[in-house]
Amino acid sequence: MSTKKIYLQPVPVRIWHWLNALGIITLALTGAQIRYPEYVSMFATYRTAITLHNVAGIVVALSFSIWFFYYKVIAGNLANIYVPKKDDLTTGLFRQAVFYLLAYFCGAPNPHHAKPDDKFNPLQKSAYLAVMFVIMPLVSLTGIFLMNVEPMRDLLFMLGGLKLLVGLHFLLACTLCAFLFTHVYLATLGKTSLAYVKPMWTGWEVEEEHGHEEGHVQDSVPARTAFTGAATAHAKTGS
């Protein structure tokens, strides 16, 4: 049995992902103190929590722009990667759900194999579509409004008022938290606990390959490939 190395996560995606991760964790912790100051006092002062929340919010909004710009303009495969196809909706979702809820426990392999142009399984696609195209833009937008209440007051009136936006921001943030727990947990479902995490750090995913006698090691990645993630699979001899 050999292993195949796939250059799955190019540099801009990794930068976006870890900035986003750091930002969202900071937002969740500071947000908890902002909403429940009587119970949460993780940060020295309430003002520190607010300042950090604002900074982290801007970082997340900027990293979201990196994500969008990369996939839409540089790689040009935003829709291909994130929008579920007909097959995904008709059979893919069911197949993937059966894997997670049943087949996984019996030791069956994951029916989906990540490739640079087809990174996500149908369930991931659906979840990321909601997260990246609905929840993230909305939570960022409501956050921007809440950071600028005075200059945007007229717009807030039109949108139903401050409390509606605060409520929406809070519920969307809770949804992101819920997603975060599921996301982190599912990231440990690889062959080893860190098998799915490493590619997001190094860019390369190692996948077992059956039927290949021999492969070769990809030692270096051309600059453009490293940036765009357009690398094809390269095999490495494995045990």
Add this chain to the structure above:
Amino acid sequence: MKFVSQTSQRSIIIPAALLLFVCIAVGARAEGPGYSFGDSQGKNDACLACHGNQAKVAAKWYIDANKFSHTTHAKFGCTTCHDAITGSHPDGKTASFTTTCRDCHADTAAQYSQNFHAKNASCSGCHNPHRVYRPEEISGDELNRQCGNCHKQEKIVSSHSRWLPQAGLHLGAIACVTCHSKAQDYVISIYIGKRHGTTEEKLAPAGYDELSRLTAGEDIQSVIDRNRDNYISITELQQFNRDPANKEFFLKAMLTPVKPTHAFQTFDNRWDCTFCHASGPQIMQKSFVSFPEKNGTFRQVAVEKGAVLKALQTVPNFYLMGSTRNSTLNKIGFLIIAGGMIMPVGHGLLRFLTRKNRK
């Protein structure tokens, strides 16, 4: 026996006279020296015949009778303070009184004299004695405008911006004296604000004349308190917000002190955001709507408990982070996050139990 009787009479008369003297002295102390407190009706007419008429006196001597007549000062009567007025008035003499504010407000004056403000402003620097209001009769915006007579808005915003996030927003929602007067506690005062106009117009609550258009001559209170029971329910607030007739107006709220003081220093805890933001839903239960009166004052009407904590359609544009969080949303949020734990906990447990299958 007769001697005994005379002695007995003397022994009664002297204490009685002393008692009467004490009573008079105490009574005079309570209402000021020689003051006759009562209804102002008719009491000040002679003075206001000239001083209430802009055509008859210079602007600086004009008294707005509408705003003066309801005040406690009016009930004492003009000559209580203007005790040096002679029968020959107007006689060109400007010294019309020998009394001072301290004569009645000794405690307040003593408190005020102990801080630096006293060196820069006298009582009348902030208080127009012909327009004195009780704390609940004045809007938070009017309170702030008194401060604004000396402290320019731009300077206030810039000095607060050094440490206070969204300083302009904060300053529009808190009466200055809530933090700067050693007032122990605060309440949420709700006003009917105007949606349009300059920033200053938006900050100020709508006046009596503006709101009387909505009530067609009826009491302003009926704009919200539809059943006129002197109590505003959450439903009535929601109706006000939904009614298209009120589209030019909105409900705004300010934190105003329960009992302002004249000790113009800042409590240390006011630098800590959690004084307000962690005061919690308990204090937020209590709020009032302040309605403008014809005479320029405001009248507070109690609001159903917990109105400002409602997520929607009560005071939709007032949110005090942390403190006014809605409990229903808290529960929904908790359920959503708990839903996110289903995979790590439920799936994780089954994963652990079936780990041998994957070796």
